[in-house]
Amino acid sequence: MVVIETPRSPRSRKAAKFERWGWLYMRISGMFLLVLIFGHLIINLVMNGGITQISFAFVAGKWADPFWKIWDGLMLWLALIHGTNGMRTIVNDYTERETLRKVLNYTLWVVCASLIILGTLVVTTFDPCVDSSVSHTLSVCK
Amino acid sequence: MPTKPAGTLYRGKTGMWSWVLHRITGVAIFFFLLVHTLDTALVRMSPADYDKVIATYKGAIIGFAELGLVAAILFHALNGIRVTLIDFWSKGTKYQRVMFWIVIALAVILFAGFAPRHIMNVIHDIELGY
Numbered sequence: 001m002v003v004i005e006t007p008r009s010p011r012s013r014k015a016a017k018f019e020r021w022g023w024l025y026m027r028i029s030g031m032f033l034l035v036l037i038f039g040h041l042i043i044n045l046v047m048n049g050g051i052t053q054i055s056f057a058f059v060a061g062k063w064a065d066p067f068w069k070i071w072d073g074l075m076l077w078l079a080l081i082h083g084t085n086g087m088r089t090i091v092n093d094y095t096e097r098e099t100l101r102k103v104l105n106y107t108l109w110v111v112c113a114s115l116i117i118l119g120t121l122v123v124t125t126f127d128p129c130v131d132s133s134v135s136h137t138l139s140v141c142k
Numbered sequence: 143m144p145t146k147p148a149g150t151l152y153r154g155k156t157g158m159w160s161w162v163l164h165r166i167t168g169v170a171i172f173f174f175l176l177v178h179t180l181d182t183a184l185v186r187m188s189p190a191d192y193d194k195v196i197a198t199y200k201g202a203i204i205g206f207a208e209l210g211l212v213a214a215i216l217f218h219a220l221n222g223i224r225v226t227l228i229d230f231w232s233k234g235t236k237y238q239r240v241m242f243w244i245v246i247a248l249a250v251i252l253f254a255g256f257a258p259r260h261i262m263n264v265i266h267d268i269e270l271g272y
Binding site: 027030031032033034037038041045046049050051052054055058059061076080083086087090096109111115118119121125126127130131 | 155165168169171172176179180182183184185187188189190192193196199200205208212216219223225226229230250256259260263264266267
């Protein structure tokens with residue numbers, strides 16, 4: 001017989017609800033990310049010379065269309081929350097000290113929120129003519 | 143006397159290894175995502191610096207590391223569908239093992255389609271002097 005230790009006291013109702021939403025979020029965001037990231041890889045890394053085509057001008061060209069701004073913005077939000085929640089699960093599984101677990105999880109969410117704010121500002125306030133020494137070749141800046 | 147536990151979804155075999163691989167690839171992709179958000183943020187500050195950083199993405203070292211990144215994404219994405227099917231499809235648990243091998247097969251096929259093309263692109267850029 002394999003003896004399994006008695007599980008610890010059950011989670012509070014609030015914590016259980018949070019975990020259920022987290023579980024559901026991983027699956028729903030995962031399906032969206034499947035389309036968003038595969039599309040991102042096909043356009044940026046496979047078609048038209050793949051990685052060789054990537055440059056500031058390439059990004060400026062893409063972000064001239066709000067469609068790609070929304071695409072990239074969605075990818076940023078969904079992927080960072082998906083990744084952070086996954087890391088949280090791993091931290092919860094492997095940390096033994098409660099303070100360490102809290103510090104690591106707190107750090108994860110601070111990093112996640114900072115990068116979401118940074119990335120959202122970058123996408124929404126993007127200016128193709130920010131530096132004339134590089135962007136003077138772009139037709140929109142003439 | 144302890145007896146050998148019967149096969150379960152997660153203990154040993156494909157169920158456990160797919161779980162291990164899902165974690166490892168997930169962590170790897172997460173750390174790339176942190177870096178990738180920061181390097182892309184350069185387009186708002188300095189186009190010249192953005193192009194410099196992107197040049198390293200086209201170089202031999204990071205260029206080949208991208209093969210690993212794409213392999214990790216392929217496995218994580220396809221196995222994610224498998225995990226979702228196990229949770230939501232009534233026959234998901236019954237077919238979890240065959241789905242694991244479908245995931246591996248699809249990932250290998252897609253990777254085989256991507257890798258030669260990407261290697262050619264990286265070599266092409268190295269020849270151009272990046």
